[in-house]
Amino acid sequence: MKIHKYDTVIVGAGGAGMRAAIEATKRSRTAVLTKLYPTRSHTGAAQGGMAAALANVEEDNWEWHTFDTVKGGDYLVDQDAAEILAKEAIDSVLDLEKMGLPFNRTPNGTIDQRRFGGHSRNHGEAPVRRSCYAADRTGHMILQTLYQNCVKEGVEFFNEFYVLDQLITEEDGVKRSAGVVAYELATGEIHVFQAKAVIYASGGCGKFFKVTSNAHTLTGDGQAAVYRRGIPLEDMEFFQFHPTGIWRMGILLTEGARGEGGILRNKDGERFMEKYAPVMKDLASRDVVSRSIYTEIREGRGCGPEGDHVYLDLTHLPPEQLDAKLPDITEFARTYLGIEPYTDPIPIQPTAHYAMGGIPTNVQGEVLADNTTVVPGLYAAGEVACVSVHGANRLGTNSLLDINVFGKRAGIAAADYSQKADYVDLPDNPAEFVVSQIERLRTSTGNERVADLRRELQETMDANVMVFRTEQTIKTAVEKIAELRERYKNVAIQDKGKRFNTDLLEAIELGNLLDLAEVMAVSALARKESRGGHYREDYPNRDDVNFMRHTMAYREVGADGSETVRLDYKPVVQTRYQPMERKY
Amino acid sequence: MATPVMDKVEAESAASPYITVTFRVRRFNPEVSAEATWQDFQLEIDPKERVLDGLHKIKWDLDGTLTFRRSCAHGICGSDAMRINGKNRLACKTLIKDINPEKPITVEPIKGLTVLKDLVVDMEPFFQAYRDVMPFLITKDTNEPTRERLQSAEDRERFDDTTKCILCAACTSSCPVFWNDGQYFGPAAIVNAHRFIFDSRDEAGEQRLEILNDKDGVWRCRTTFNCTDACPRGIEVTKAIAEVKRALITRRY
The missing domain is CATH 1.20.58.100 (Fumarate reductase/succinate dehydrogenase flavoprotein-like, C-terminal domain)
Known part of the structure; x- marks a missing residue:
């Protein structure tokens, strides 16, 4: 067993982890532990874009973005956090551009923007162009750009180090983070990392579903490590099913395809979203579109011999537009389905995509031990965390935004904390x-x-x-x-x-x-x-009287060693928006 | 649009899809033996499945000791570059039907990097070469602009191809020069230098070109096009290398 000592340890090297690392490395001695190589992280699979009310192509502002985020999350969003997300979105995009991210450009040379589900002008009037993008590989470009800047800043990575345990030391009834225990894949050796601050940025847990857009490696390691040590998990019942996964395989086909004008059709060729969402149509929020697809399938209007999917139709879009704006997903259709998207519609079905819930944090990324108590030295950001900016349903392009806004915040907060805090004693026999x-x-x-x-x-x-x-x-x-x-x-x-x-x-x-x-x-x-x-x-129906509240799940161990889940609830932070019926 | 009643995919899926194939996999585990060996596995598989699906069937149902890297399973994370039937490809982007399942399908680690176990190689020399070309935007601004830097769509297009790189090492480990001399930067590092040299916002083109002017730099390329053939992202790697060579001669980029 080896023991290491760092000011700040970051678990995970996707978008949130590397964004945090860029800040933390400037301010404290930082180690980043990842069970993969940084550039293998699943941020790289995100396609469509990153929302920010830059207003580069049409009128927009962060207040409209905040409203859309709150409404998209079916009012379970903590509105103070959503406001931060939407406000800081603008600087987050500009930060990435300055770091070198090759965004698509407008004719004026500014960052181009396109439509995405649930993002609207003036509180739902019509779709708005808010998604900043780099073709249909925006996540890839974010991951590469952040890794490039980690190289530039000399971030210290421990690649293929798998974090298996969170060390918590309890002093006077206060839980404090002492560090983590990791397993080195190459050698099988166990490493204890003592750290003043630990940031979890280890991603989602979609692999408990079969049809999923998630990587094989998205197994909720961070959530499970802290949950076992008595930290609650918030809103875990809320999981997003992305409407357009490749039929049976679940591989993601970006919502940007519909943002570019793609249309969902049933076996009769009908544009069925007009029935369910008369204004936003195919660009309604993801939960609405996924339910509509399954309603079509259940009512016998699904496609194929088994009627178990619908079509994403891009055939009316010019091939040049597909080549320029959607090159990757059209190639996925060719590679995995043998379909030519210029001429044939693509069979799709909803695919398990994103965990809205996770480790509860406040807006500084500090992890909560209950509804209000912060765990000193413990932070989380990105899909592993629940701030909650996504509430009951995340809007497309808000996750690439989340990892940048809250990755940066957690990185700064953790490093500032580790500069002024002392090490917490490791437990006896930490491994x-x-x-x-x-x-x-x-x-x-x-x-x-x-x-x-x-x-x-x-x-x-x-x-x-x-x-x-x-x-x-x-x-x-x-x-x-x-x-x-x-x-x-x-x-x-x-x-x-x-x-x-x-x-x-x-x-x-x-x-x-x-x-x-x-x-x-x-x-x-x-x-x-x-x-x-x-x-x-x-x-x-939504029941705001009884359920306008976050779920907080705790692991309980009985005297006989039996484990159960105990549920508690936490109020939702509401500031300027009162819950309304959600229509698109 | 015309409403297709039954498309190509569905027509094919009506019949029983499974066929029997042989996977011939290169095995090496220094904890067990210093020698690498070939091992055959018989699999029932749908030819529309990926080579990665075949490797998973082996690992999950036949032999849990088979070791390989993989993550996203759809060609974007770059974990599973392998030598499949003698050519570098991503296992998750190669369908069984596209590589003649009549004959045994050979799967080996990529060449030129030290094999650590089965299909897992030491990626560190590869990433070191990448880091050596300073793969990050360098500008000489004394004052950061408040908004984004402007870039025309044409200037953005100039380096679009090389931004697609996923650092899978399929190109570098297909290069005969790299096999013979691991000191050569290799195609992937040059691709990533190209991505910045031809970015109108970057101001360190001269420095990067000097690095690649080194004896282990771009002049070692013998234009065999192996890298271009191997790239799972369709990057015109050899063309990018040629553009860097030209920029070195003309000092224009």
């Missing part, structure tokens, strides 16, 4: 949990296999807690997850070695997914209303 977890998996002689359990988990999640949910389906999921968690105790791996043991890694990742799936299902069961991405067929 104990990780050592025993690894040894248990490496020496297990059980008869369960990781791949089988993961497949069953993904199937039950897709079947029971996806776009449409009921008490019965969620209960089915809760029971299945409990069974899988039990069977997980008998999981065994084949690779017993130390070097690049990805067999072991996948077993640990599965454990994290199971923990988070349980939190999600239990949170969803208790929310007896429909709001944003959480749609209950047995409670089809």
